[in-house]
Amino acid sequence: MTNNLAIRNKELILRSLAEFTGGNIEVLRNLLHENFIEHSPGNPSGRAAFIEFTASSPVAKARLEIKRVIADDDYAVVHYHMIAPDDARGIAVVDIWRLVDGVITEHWDVVQPVPDDDQIPHGMF
Template structure:
C-alpha cells in the first residue's frame, strides 16, 4: 500500500481533525465536514455548522482524546479512543468508537458508540 491511497488520506484527515479539535481548533473540524454533513448519533444535530456548534459546547470539546486504534478503507475511518473529560476525577471516562464516512476528502457522515470505562478489576484484560 502506498502512502497516497484513499484509505491513508482518510486516516490522516480524521487523525488530524481529532488532534486539532482536542487542541480547541474548531476551524479544522468545520473545514473537514461537508456542508451537508449527516449525524446519526441520537441527540446530535446534522449539518456542518449545527454539528460544530453542538460539539463546541459539549464535554468532548475539553476532553483529552487518547487514540488507541484506527481502521480505514477508501470510504470509512473508524477510530477507537479513550475520552477523558477534564473534570473526571477518576480519569477513566468513556471508550468511544467513531465511524466517519468520507467522500472526496470531506467527512459526510458520523456514527458513534460510547461505553463507560468501569473499574480496572472488572476488566481483567484491559479496556483498551
C-alpha cells in the same frame, strides 16, 4: 491491503484530530460537509449545528487518547479514550466517519463509560 483512498482518509482524520485535540474546533468547518449526516441519537446533523453542538459538549474540553485508527475505502474508524476534567476513568469511544472527496459526510459512534478495573481484567483499550 490498504488502498490509497483509505491511506489519505486515515491521514486526514489523524491530522484533523490532532488539531481538534489541540483546541482548534474550527478545523471542523473544512472537515465536515455542509449537509453532514449524524447517526448518533441526540446529536444534530448539518455542519453548522454539529459544530455548535460539539463546541458545548464534553468532548470539546476532554483529553482524547487515540488508541487506533482503521481506514477502509470511504470509512475511517477511530477508537479512543475520552477523559473529561471531572472524570478520571473516562469514556471509551469508537467513531465511524464516512468521507467523500476529503470531507466527512456521515458519522456514527459507540460510547461506553470505562468501568472499574475489576470489571474489565483485560482492559478497555
